[in-house]
Amino acid sequence: MSLADTAQQIRRRDLRLPLAAILVVVALAAPFIGSRYVTHSLIIALIFMLPAHGLNLLVGYTGLLSLAQAAFFGIGAYAAGLLAVHYGTPFYVNATAAGLLAGACALPLGIPALRLRATSFVMCTLGFVIIGQAIAKNWISVTRGDMGLSAIPKPHFALGPLSFTVSGTTSFYYMALAIGALATLAVWMIVRSPAGRNMIAIRENETLAESLGVPTWRYKLLVFIISAVFAGVGGSLYAHYLTVVSPLTFQMYYSTTMLIIVLGGGAGTISGVVFGSLLFVGLTEALRITPELRMIAYGLCLLVLVFWFKKGFAPVLNRFWDMIGGAK
Numbered sequence: 001m002s003l004a005d006t007a008q009q010i011r012r013r014d015l016r017l018p019l020a021a022i023l024v025v026v027a028l029a030a031p032f033i034g035s036r037y038v039t040h041s042l043i044i045a046l047i048f049m050l051p052a053h054g055l056n057l058l059v060g061y062t063g064l065l066s067l068a069q070a071a072f073f074g075i076g077a078y079a080a081g082l083l084a085v086h087y088g089t090p091f092y093v094n095a096t097a098a099g100l101l102a103g104a105c106a107l108p109l110g111i112p113a114l115r116l117r118a119t120s121f122v123m124c125t126l127g128f129v130i131i132g133q134a135i136a137k138n139w140i141s142v143t144r145g146d147m148g149l150s151a152i153p154k155p156h157f158a159l160g161p162l163s164f165t166v167s168g169t170t171s172f173y174y175m176a177l178a179i180g181a182l183a184t185l186a187v188w189m190i191v192r193s194p195a196g197r198n199m200i201a202i203r204e205n206e207t208l209a210e211s212l213g214v215p216t217w218r219y220k221l222l223v224f225i226i227s228a229v230f231a232g233v234g235g236s237l238y239a240h241y242l243t244v245v246s247p248l249t250f251q252m253y254y255s256t257t258m259l260i261i262v263l264g265g266g267a268g269t270i271s272g273v274v275f276g277s278l279l280f281v282g283l284t285e286a287l288r289i290t291p292e293l294r295m296i297a298y299g300l301c302l303l304v305l306v307f308w309f310k311k312g313f314a315p316v317l318n319r320f321w322d323m324i325g326g327a328k
Contacts, residue, residue: 015324027177031170038286039173045282046176047237048254052261052273053187054230059259060268061191062223063203065118068109068125070255071132072102072228074245076235078136081149081245084156091155091166095179095236102232103225110224114217126252133250148246155240172241179237183230187270190226199223203268257281264305266314271321275313 031039051069058064076098083094113124136143143149155166155175166175190196201209202216210216239245257280265276279301287294309316 016321019324028174031173036169039169041282041285042278043169043173043176043241044285045277046173046180047234047241048258048261048281049180049273049277050183050234050237051227051231052258052265052277053183053270054227055258056262056267056270056273057187057190057199057223057230058227059262060266060272061196061199061203062220063206064114064220064224065122066125066224066227067122067252067255067259068106068128069227069231069258070250070252071125071129072106072231073235073238073254073258074132074136074247074249075102075105076232077239077245077249078143078149078235079232080236081152081239082142084153084240085149085151088153088156090158091236091240092157094240095233098236099229099232102235103229106225106228107221110221114220114224129250129252129255133247136247136250143247146247148244148248149239150244152239152243152245154243176237176241179233183233184270184274191270195219195222200268260302264302264309264312266312266317269312269314269318271317272312272314275317279313 026033030042051073054072055066055069058066079098079101080094083089083097084091089097109124109128113121116124137145139145153165155172157164157166166172191199198209198214198219201212201214202219206216235249238249260280261276262273264272264280265274266272280298283301284294284298287297305312
């Protein structure tokens, strides 16, 4: 390679840092660029990005197809809502409790379910969603049944003598953005760790991984619990933002939405989940004001995905990233 080619490649690699900086600036300035409804749509996308990150650890990195994310999402939403309504606890307590309770519920489900074959495991997780919705409807003394929980307070923080409430849409956006960034960083650290490499080994060939000494069942159970924790924290954000939780939180529409985010964005990639959340949740939420076009646009996105992007949009994003970085 000549000196001129080397200099040109270095110049092209420099495009990555400016682009990343532009994306950060756009994310921070989004509430001031678009309307309030656009900010609302971005908040919904950030909320669903959390359970989608957890599902991606299962589907994309471990090779386990689960439909139980909506159940853990609903458990987290009810846990945070009940704590906030009855005890007035701060948001960080509610979010932590929601994640831990969702993870605790995943443990007894995962122990028998993860010993099943692929199809049976999917059906078992689907059954858990149905059971969760039935409990939310019929445990009226706690969940108030179909009436649901209402008047859930906005996120409240109490840090020593300082206390404040996140009440506005813009304030909530920045809080959701910070939590989404921390969740993305956590997933990146998990994937890059030795545990992440073992997860990928299980996805590629579970029998071979077990023969090499990887405790495959324990890893699958741990990932299943971590996935539920992500969904529970997302559910707590959902409850505090909409201030209402009902048995509809357990509906299969949420599970399929999270699955579309992962598969459409690109299973086994972090950037795919972020992009998929913005496209399949943020865009469709923004189009809710035009219901005639909303489902048409959503259907067209799925058709384009099936016929032209069978591995999701992540390969296109990676190709673009390599191109501006000078990769050959």
